[in-house]
Amino acid sequence: MGYPHPPHPKETPVLSKHFGEADARTYGGWVQRGGYKALEQALGMTREQVVDAVKASGLRGRGGAGFPTGLKWSFMPKEVTKPHYLCCNADESEPGTFKDREIMRWTPHALIEGCAIAAYAIGAETTYIYIRGEFTDPWRVMETALAEAYAKGVVGPNAMGKGKRIDMHLHRGAGAYICGEETAMMNSIEGKRGNPRIKPPFPAQSGLFGCPTTINNVETLAAVPHILVNGADWYKAMCLGNPKSTGTKLLSVCGTIARPGNYELTLGFPLKDLLYDLAGGPLRGRRFKAVIPGGSSVPILTAEEADGTVLDYEGCVAAGSMLGSGGVIVMDDSVDMVYQTMRLAAFYAHESCAQCTQCREGTAWTTKILQRILAGQGQARDLDLLLDLADQMTGKTICVLSDSCAAPVVSAIKKFRPEFERYLTNGRRSA
Amino acid sequence: MSGPDAPAHQRTEQLPRVFVGEERKELDAVLAKYPTKQAALLPALWIVQRKHGWVSPEGMAETAEVLDVTAAYVRGVVTFYTMYHQHPVGTHFVQVCTTTPCGVCGAEAVRDAFVKATGSKRLGETSPDGNWTVIEVECLGACGFATPVLVDDDFIESVTPEKVPGIVARYR
Numbered sequence: 001m002g003y004p005h006p007p008h009p010k011e012t013p014v015l016s017k018h019f020g021e022a023d024a025r026t027y028g029g030w031v032q033r034g035g036y037k038a039l040e041q042a043l044g045m046t047r048e049q050v051v052d053a054v055k056a057s058g059l060r061g062r063g064g065a066g067f068p069t070g071l072k073w074s075f076m077p078k079e080v081t082k083p084h085y086l087c088c089n090a091d092e093s094e095p096g097t098f099k100d101r102e103i104m105r106w107t108p109h110a111l112i113e114g115c116a117i118a119a120y121a122i123g124a125e126t127t128y129i130y131i132r133g134e135f136t137d138p139w140r141v142m143e144t145a146l147a148e149a150y151a152k153g154v155v156g157p158n159a160m161g162k163g164k165r166i167d168m169h170l171h172r173g174a175g176a177y178i179c180g181e182e183t184a185m186m187n188s189i190e191g192k193r194g195n196p197r198i199k200p201p202f203p204a205q206s207g208l209f210g211c212p213t214t215i216n217n218v219e220t221l222a223a224v225p226h227i228l229v230n231g232a233d234w235y236k237a238m239c240l241g242n243p244k245s246t247g248t249k250l251l252s253v254c255g256t257i258a259r260p261g262n263y264e265l266t267l268g269f270p271l272k273d274l275l276y277d278l279a280g281g282p283l284r285g286r287r288f289k290a291v292i293p294g295g296s297s298v299p300i301l302t303a304e305e306a307d308g309t310v311l312d313y314e315g316c317v318a319a320g321s322m323l324g325s326g327g328v329i330v331m332d333d334s335v336d337m338v339y340q341t342m343r344l345a346a347f348y349a350h351e352s353c354a355q356c357t358q359c360r361e362g363t364a365w366t367t368k369i370l371q372r373i374l375a376g377q378g379q380a381r382d383l384d385l386l387l388d389l390a391d392q393m394t395g396k397t398i399c400v401l402s403d404s405c406a407a408p409v410v411s412a413i414k415k416f417r418p419e420f421e422r423y424l425t426n427g428r429r430s431a
Numbered sequence: 432m433s434g435p436d437a438p439a440h441q442r443t444e445q446l447p448r449v450f451v452g453e454e455r456k457e458l459d460a461v462l463a464k465y466p467t468k469q470a471a472l473l474p475a476l477w478i479v480q481r482k483h484g485w486v487s488p489e490g491m492a493e494t495a496e497v498l499d500v501t502a503a504y505v506r507g508v509v510t511f512y513t514m515y516h517q518h519p520v521g522t523h524f525v526q527v528c529t530t531t532p533c534g535v536c537g538a539e540a541v542r543d544a545f546v547k548a549t550g551s552k553r554l555g556e557t558s559p560d561g562n563w564t565v566i567e568v569e570c571l572g573a574c575g576f577a578t579p580v581l582v583d584d585d586f587i588e589s590v591t592p593e594k595v596p597g598i599v600a601r602y603r
Contacts, residue, residue: 004576095569096531098572098574101573134514134581169464174476175515176513189470252574253575254574255531255532256536260577296531327574329532332535340535344531
């Protein structure tokens with residue numbers, strides 16, 4: 001449902017079905033709603049059967065990369081010769097995205113159940129749920145729910161009374177966007193600076209504490225119980241577009257739009273319908289100018305491009321962007337694209353871990369050049385300089401933070417070039 | 432200079448040790464969750480900050496001692512993460528999100544309203560009465576509820592400049 005709005009008939013509420021129901025947060029309330037049946041079922045299956053069911057469902061990572069979840073799980077060693085770990089990525093920090101927060105706030109047991117199933121499937125006895133430090137409310141709700149899950153024996157040394165150890169711990173971040181990158185997150189859990197690691201080795205070979213590790217996003221894990229209970233075919237059938245994109249996705253709509261909020265849609269849903277029908281269209285007297293469909297790290301679309309975009313992994317790529325984390329940032333004709341591009345670059349400059357030169361220097365200089373343009377001191381060659389800089393920041397670093405800074409900058413200059421040029425010729429926004 | 436913004440070397444008060452009594456027990460419970468002592472560093476620093484209000488050099492040294500790492504290592508980690516205060520802050524700590532999704536909805540006016548209503552001279556500088564420190568932060572992950580603000584551990588959604596004086600009054 002479009003929390004905080006009532007559900008819209010065009011939504012497909014699966015994960016969000018119980019958002020807003022305080023009772024769903026409790027163990028009893030969750031069991032009443034069919035909770036923990038999937039875990040019981042999973043523990044009666046072999047590890048391989050659980051992995052196969054998730055593979056067959058077509059579920060793909062909801063954190064941004066869209067990697068097939070079952071395939072990721074299958075990379076974990078079959079034999080458990082040293083501890084295996086599951087990390088749940090609840091470091092939701094991608095500007096525009098606020099869905100994992102609602103999953104944790106309203107349906108904490110859905111996440112605990114999903115984590116427990118995933119942990120079993122990958123042979124892990126320990127799960128760390130990494131919650132960003134600023135998420136004080138989700139933390140409190142998760143802490144209470146996890147204590148309850150332990151008290152009820154759902155998790156712990158003898159999970160569901162089936163003789164399996166499934167331990168689960170919350171780990172609080174401390175203010176670093178980059179810790180949402182999976183290898184940075186592992187370093188952060190290990191008590192280190194959150195610097196991303198060079199891959200390979202991949203986490204499934206050598207991850208947390210040097211052991212085989214799988215990292216999954218909150219929304220991905222929360223979908224798993226539904227797949228087990230209702231079947232892979234049921235999940236796979238939820239598809240309006242490309243058959244490679246199945247199931248539902250929470251789209252977080254924000255920015256200058258009438259009804260911001262989370263909307264759960266079957267993949268393949270038209271972005272135009274989301275913006276106009278569900279989220280209520282532009283604010284009074286305004287027109288949409290630009291839409292970033294997948295969180296701030298993906299290329300910006302013009303309003304016209306957004307109108308023709310299909311919300312699935314392939315559809316967003318076809319439109320020249322990416323589905324990413326599903327954070328839909330809307331900007332109307334009141335927005336100064338040059339200023340907001342600078343503000344995005346400043347975000348990445350602030351969040352760069354600074355180990356790679358291209359990122360540390362590139363994000364900082366991108367911001368400074370844009371500030372110079374905004375101050376009316378831009379030079380004619382500055383746009384080319386920014387594009388050249390963006391090229392030096394793409395595909396050349398340990399992680400994709402610098403690519404994520406370059407993508408919106410390049411697309412903003414390409415698609416809204418006259419706005420930048422007005423600053424260069426007039427020294428200010430308008431003539 | 433004295434008061435909340437005094438540089439660490441000019442401080443005269445002695446900060447009590449952190450990991451004794453209840454806090455020591457809490458740390459032991461944390462240590463049981465991880466296979467290495469070092470992994471307890473972030474949780475330990477949160478305990479230090481809760482007890483002292485910031486992560487002081489003494490706090491870092493004590494953390495280093497109990498986790499068998501060097502104080503320099505601890506400082507390296509503390510300086511990486513923005514939520515650990517490396518100097519004392521006001522009684523109430525306000526974090527206003529001004530990243531793009533909130534920025535286009537007027538977050539910068541909310542930020543300015545907090546600076547004004549708290550009597551702070553400028554962003555990031557503790558108010559003369561020692562009660563308030565207002566800072567601007569990057570994305571708080573609640574973009575649909577622009578503008579989200581954290582006052583201490585209270586997460587407040589949909590703040591507008593008009594609501595700011597009322598929010599500030601609640602904490603006086």
